[in-house]
């Protein structure tokens with residue numbers, strides 16, 4: 001694992017202090033500029049031209065498919081709307097949306113119409129989506145999108161393991177190889193994105209497990225569940241953690257018991273970016289949780305990550321605090337996909353430009 005270049009950071013600080021501005025007047029931009037110098041080992045740092053978002057898409061056993069309406073008593077009769085509502089009421093859910101949204105969203109990422117597609121285009125970043133564990137056979141999408149598929153969905157963590165033995169390691173290795181591909185193709189900065197109905201429950205479970213926090217403290221509303229939905233998420237996670245027992249203390253066992261293929265792949269992606277010495281901008285709750293697990297596997301990896309934004313999910317704040325990361329933006333976003341991190345890219349580019357292009361105080365006429 002390469003280390004950040006502290007000599008370059010010190011030189012950057014000296015250079016920043018000599019620029020045509022009051023000492024320290026560019027605040028956090030100065031910290032970010034110095035961090036980039038330490039990451040690149042050069043003053044000024046290289047431009048961040050090639051910024052890549054990789055969206056890890058997959059389903060989670062804790063989500064629910066759209067309930068099918070009760071069949072009409074007499075074939076051909078209209079389905080009663082009340083039957084549909086009853087069916088929905090029968091089952092508690094961890095998400096405000098049904099599982100099928102995940103597969104549908106993969107097609108939206110491919111068509112360029114998702115939130116992160118639009119924001120990435122505004123901020124000069126590309127978006128690649130990968131089906132890691134979508135609970136559908138996406139035969140209509142390019143084979144490359146499915147090249148790293150581990151399985152369809154995952155186990156319901158309250159009653160069974162998320163993954164079969166060996167799958168967490170395979171997904172972790174897939175994440176590493178995905179990072180390698182992006183870096184070999186020229187990535188200057190990587191952003192892990194996520195798409196998976198129910199994934200805020202998985203993220204909260206991982207954060208509670210790694211940090212040993214009370215589950216009610218870390219659970220948020222995700223896509224917008226009400227108090228009953230939150231209580232259900234808490235119950236699911238508490239059952240999952242008690243089922244996992246001591247296995248929560250080993251990262252791959254933790255991913256197997258209460259994680260998911262996407263969580264394991266994102267974890268591998270974060271570790272490999274660090275191995276290759278390529279900076280990462282973390283996004284929301286899912287990449288924050290994966291980063292905590294990745295740090296358990298490779299403690300030195302965390303120095304290569306910055307936090308793009310603060311999400312509204314409490315577990316993301318706990319994860320960032322534990323990682324010692326201060327998010328660049330706080331826009332109240334709760335989308336995931338990489339959408340918050342891409343918004344922070346111009347801030348990083350601005351920090352670099354300050355260091356590379358500003359005049360010097362000593363040259364004042």
Ligand SMILES: Cc1cc2ncn([C@H]3O[C@H](COP(=O)(O)O)[C@@H](O)[C@H]3O)c2cc1C
Pocket residue numbers: 094095096097101105194195196197198199200201221222223224225335336337
């Ligand atoms: C249309 C749509 C697009 C999304 N893009 C990201 N998410 C986000 O919301 C989900 C997590 O929230 P929860 O745990 O409450 O299901 C994930 O898919 C996450 O990527 C979306 C959710 C929806 C509905």
Ligand SMILES: O=C(O)c1cccnc1
Pocket residue numbers: 200221222223283284285286311312313316333334335336337
């Ligand atoms: O913080 C996030 O990334 C987030 C929050 C809610 C739903 N999906 C993602």
